[in-house]
Structures are given as structure tokens and as C-alpha cells.
Amino acid sequence: MSIYIIDKKIMIKATWSFIQKFSSPPHFYRISGKMQPWFMAIFIGTLIYGLIGGLYLAPTDYQQGDSFRIIYVHVPAAWMSMFIYMVMAFCAAVALIWRIKLADIVLISSAPIGAMFTAIALATGSIWGKPMWGTWWVWDARLTAELILLFLYLGIFALYNAVEDKRTGSRFVSILVLVGVVNIPIIHYSVEWWATLHQGPTVTKFDKPSIHIDMLIPLLVMAISFKCYYITTMFSRARTELLERESNAKWVTKLLVPTKAD
């Protein structure tokens, strides 16, 4: 029994030290730099495969004709807009509870990318809506909730830049992000809760996806591609932010000017 308890303590300690080590700025800076080219390669590879599959190989939709091919940028971008927000919410919780510096940095580095994907989802949705619904925009639940998400992203970025002290700014931002989480299930379920022009879920439901497999595979490949894009770009932004915040730390000197390290 006592051995078991000691084991558990050691386990917790080991896990905690692993988390601390991985989230330490120099470690993250090094590892992310090493991993970045791999994610870039997967991004480009899956992008080419997804584009060929989506634009050329996938059969034409019997209702929407070739206009349905907008799905291969619209849907992955919309998924990313929510996925990135959930990553940010997770980081906000971690930053508030455990005060892990890296969480703040990943959060704020993700915000512009999330805003961009939200803008892409809205714009491509609008371009798709014109030939299919006959209008660029309607104030229905799905579209309005996604627009609110865009404003949330912009608000997060503005708030962070408005506060002089980065640490205080990060705390405000974390709280705003956690409050805004309520919007994510609203976006997801909006097409079921309210009567809307937007079509219902075709992939993310418990039932079998209501989409042909040759259409589905490029969509999932594009989703993987966009996730790798996010990781590549976020790493770059996070590393910039780390350098800025840690510019006085020894590891930065050692890294950038090895001769002046002492």
C-alpha cells in the first residue's frame, strides 16, 4: 500500500516535471524549430493531394454541380476556425490555473490564424451562397454565430495589444477567451436548433456521413492539411513571441550570439 502511494507521488512528480520541461521556453523553441519543417512538408503534400482529389477526381455533385467544390476550402477553414478557438480556450484554462507561460504564448499566436480561417470560412461561404441560395449573405443562425466568432478573434487580438504589460494583457485575454467558448457549441448546433438556409452537418455527426466516399476523402485530407498549416504557422509566431518576451534570458543570448553567452 505504502509503495503504491510513493509510486503515485513519483508518477505525479515525473509528469509535472515533464510538463514543465516541455513547456519551458528554450525547450519549446528548440523542439518547435525541429518539428516545423516536417509539418510544413505534410501540409504541402496533403494540400496537393487534397486539391487534386477535390477539384479533379471527386465526382460532380448531382444538385450543386461543380460549385460544391468550394467545400474543400470552406469546410476545413470553418472547422479550423472552431478548432483553433478550442486550442485557445484550453491554453487559457492552463494559463489561468497553472500559470504556464507557454500557454499564453500559444494562445496569442493562434488568434490571428484563427481570425484568418474564420474570415476564409465566411468569405468562401458567401461566394458559395450566391449561386446556391441566390444571396451573398443572410442573417441566419450559423452565419451570424460565425461572424461573432470573427469579432471575438479580433477582440482578443485588440485587447492583447491594448494592454501595455503583456502578462496582465494575457490574463484579460484568457478570461475573454473562456467567456467566448459559449459561442462554439452555438455555431456547431445552430443548423439543428434553428431553421436556417445553411445545410445540416454532413460529416460531423454520429450517423454515417451523408457524402460520397470519393468526395469525403479529399475533404478529410484537406482538414489534415489545414491543421498542419496551423501548426507550422503557429510555431513560427510562437517562436517570435518567445524571443520578444524572453529577450533578456540567457538561453536567447546563447542561441543568437553564442560568443557572448557568459
Added chain:
Amino acid sequence: MSEFLHMGGYASFVWSSYALSFILMFGMMFLSFSQHKKKQKIIQGRIIRAAQQKAEKKREEENE
């Protein structure tokens, strides 16, 4: 090929969606890369300058 580009009459909608998405995505990516490079240079310069100032101060103190 021209049939492919024509996209069943939806060419302008399909291609503008793709163009817009990829201009934004690659723009954001290259902006992030170049910001990182720029930041590296700025901090590098800052560290070297600080070290030079420190050395200068030391020399002045020795002269006095």
C-alpha cells in the same frame, strides 16, 4: 483542360474561393516566417550592442 477550368459554369465562384483562401493562408504564413527572422535579427543586435556598451564601460573604469 478548359472543361476543368470552366467548373461546369461556376468557374468564377470556385476559383475566386480558392484564390482568396490561398492568398490569405500563404500571406499569413510568409508574414509569420519573416517576422520571426526579423525578430531574431533585432534581438541579436540588441544583445551585441548591450555587450559592447558593457565592454566600453569597463574600459572607462579601467582608465580612471
